[in-house]
Amino acid sequence: MPRPKEEFDALYPCDFYAPEELLEPDQMYTVYEIARLLQDLDPDEALEPGTEDVLLDWAIPWVMRNSEDLVVAEPPSEEEPGYYGLKTE
Incomplete structure (x- = not known):
């Protein structure tokens, strides 16, 4: 159920990291x-x-x-998740 904004103590910008800010290139x-x-x-x-x-x-x-800024690698086994990293030149 929606709630009025005034019910919240604070509201924040909905900012997300860019891939290059979050992930190490290597x-x-x-x-x-x-x-x-x-x-x-x-x-x-x-x-x-x-x-x-x-x-x-x-x-x-x-x-x-x-996704355009990322690369993906196969998981080491079927039980493990895949891996993502920064796309580099």
């Missing part, structure tokens, strides 16, 4: 690691499963929106 990241980085967390930080699900809700559209 590294590849899983979508789980990207989700943590988007929240200024360490990529290896342990999270509750529910929290990780919420962060993925932000990370997956970010990856899709920035």
